[in-house]
Amino acid sequence: MSVENAPVVDVDEAAIPVEKKMYYRFESNDKKEFRVSELAIQQSETLNRLVEAMGYTSEDVENKPAIAIENIDGKTLKLVFQWCEHHKGEAIPVDDGSVPKIVEIPEFDAKLMDIDNGLLFKLIWAADYLNIVQLLNVSCKKVANMAQGKTPAQLRRVYLLPSDEEDEAAKRAAQEAQDPRAREVEEEFEERKRQGGNSFF
C-alpha cells in the first residue's frame, strides 16, 4: 500500500505540526499509519532510540516511508500511541528495587484498557516489545486485578489458560512442528559459539 493511500491516524490532535512540532510516522503490520509526536515517542525506549539513531528531519518524515512496526497490528498500536501521547513528558519510572513498586491505574488508562482480554494481552505484549515501562506496569496491574477473588476454574477462563494436559499436548505439537531450518541455525550457532568465530560477514 502506498503512503498516499494508507489510512493515517492522528493519535493526538495537538501533535499535528501546526506549531511545527516534530513528529514521526509509523506503520502497523496491517498498514495503518500513525503520526506520533517526538515527546510521546520518548515513552518508548525502543522507538526513541530508533528515531534518535535515524536522525530524520521533518522533510525526511514526510518523504521517506513510515517506520514499519511489523509485529503489532493497527488496533493495538493505536492504543499504544494514544497512551504515549496522553503521558508524554512524564518521567519514566525506574524500578531499581530501592522503593516498593506501587502501581495505580489512572482514570485515562483505565478507560483506555477497557477492552477485551485478547486486545489487552496484545497491548501488554506491545508495551514490552516497544519497552514502554509505565504502560507495561499499568497493563500488568489491570491483568492482575482481573484475578481478584476468582477460583482456579474462573482464572482459566479469564486468562484463557490451558490445563496441564492441554499445555503438554501443545508443547509436543510445537516441538514436532519446529522449523528444521531454524534448528539447523541454532545448531550452527552453538557450534560457532564453541569455536569462538568472528563476524559473519
Added chain:
Amino acid sequence: MTGTEETENNMYMLYEAANKTPVYEAYQKLCKFRGNFSIDYVDFEQKYYRFYHGNSNLEPAESSSSRTFSKLPIDIIKLIIDELELIDKLTLRKVSKELRSIVDDPKFVSSNVFISFEANISEFGLEENQIRYYDENGTSNYKITTRDSDGYTRKFKVKKRIIEEEHWETMIRDLSTIFEIPNWKFARIIWYFDAGVDEDRLTPPDILQKRIQSIEKMLEASFLQVESISIFSTEHTAVMAILPNVIPGSLEFLGLNSDNNGAKLEDAVKLEQWKKLKRTSVENVSDSFPIEHFFHLESFSIYQIRFSEDRLVKIRDILFKSAKFWRCCLTSEIEDQVNVDENGEAISTLRELINAVNRVMGEHPEYNADTRCYSIPDSDEHFFVYPCENYHSLQLKIRRVKNGEEDIDDSFEEFV
C-alpha cells in the same frame, strides 16, 4: 524477505550478538550489506537482544493476533504475578504446574507470620498482607488488609468468598498452600487460639478440637521449618498438634504463652523438638515439674514459678553440668503470706529469697554470697545469681558472665 535471507539475517544477528556489537551498529551493517533498510528495526532489536542474553531459540515471533496470557513472555507473567494479592497468587498456583512453578519461584523469607482463630473469625498475617476470613449476614467474606503506598498506613477491602465452607477451613487450606511452597521460609510463626477472648465468646470445644485436628493434619503433610514459634492457647492439644510437626533442629525458640501454657510440659519436653531448642519462654511451670528440663537451653524465661528450696538445690546442682546454658529469668508472684524473723519482725519476700539463695548456693564451695558469683572451675567465667524484685514479682536471674563483667541489669532484656 525470502526464507533463506531471513535465516541468514538471523545467523548474522546471532554472531553480532555473540560478539557484543552495539545493536544499532549491527543493524546498520546488515542494512548496508543488504543494500536497503527494509529490515524492521524493532524486530531486529528484539531478536538481537534475545540472542544477546543467550537465548538462541529462533522460533519466529508470533503473530500479534494470537496473544494470550500463557503466551506472554515469562518476565511479563512474573510482573503480573508480582501485582497479585497473596490470596489470588494462591489461587493462580492451582491453575497449572507451570504457573505454580512461576509463583513459587522467587525465594521469600517472612520474618513474622501470625495465625489467629476465634469463634467467628480466622485471620493470618504475612508481611504486608493480612487476611481475615469471617461470615457475616449469611455470606462468607475475606477482609484483605495491605499497606498503603507510604508503607505505614493500611487500607483494606472486603471481598465475598466464593467457596462455601467454615472460615477456619478456608484459612487452614490457604495456610497449607503457603507452608507447602518450598521457596517460602518463615522465621517466626505466632499462633493464637482465642487469645484475649472473653469467656462467653470462646470457640465451642468441639469446633476448637476440629480446628486443631485440621491443623495437625495440615502440618503432618508439610512439616514446618521455622526458627521461632509462639503459641497462645489454653488447649494442650493445640501445642501437641503443632510442636511435633516442626522440623527438629530448625526450631530455636518456643514460646508457650497462656496461663496454663496450653501444654502439659511433661509431654512437650519428651519431644525431639524441645530437646533441640535453644531458647524458650514459658508462662507457667507447676511445682512438680522438674526444672532440669530447661538447662539444656541457652536461655529461658518462666513467668510463674515457685522458688522452693528443693528447686534451688536442683538449679545449683545442674548449673555446672549445663554447657550451653547462658542465662535465665525466673519470675514468681509475691504471695500475700508474710513471714517473720526470730525477733517477730516481718521479712520481705525478697529478703527471704536472697536468704534462701545464699543458703542453698552457699553449700557449694564455689559460691560467694557477697558477690553472688558462682565460679565455674577451670574457666574465666562464673554464674551470677541475682534475686530481685520487679513490681509485684520476685525474680531470680542467673547469667553466665566473664569474670569482671558483672552487669546484671543489662543482661536480661527480651530473649526473642
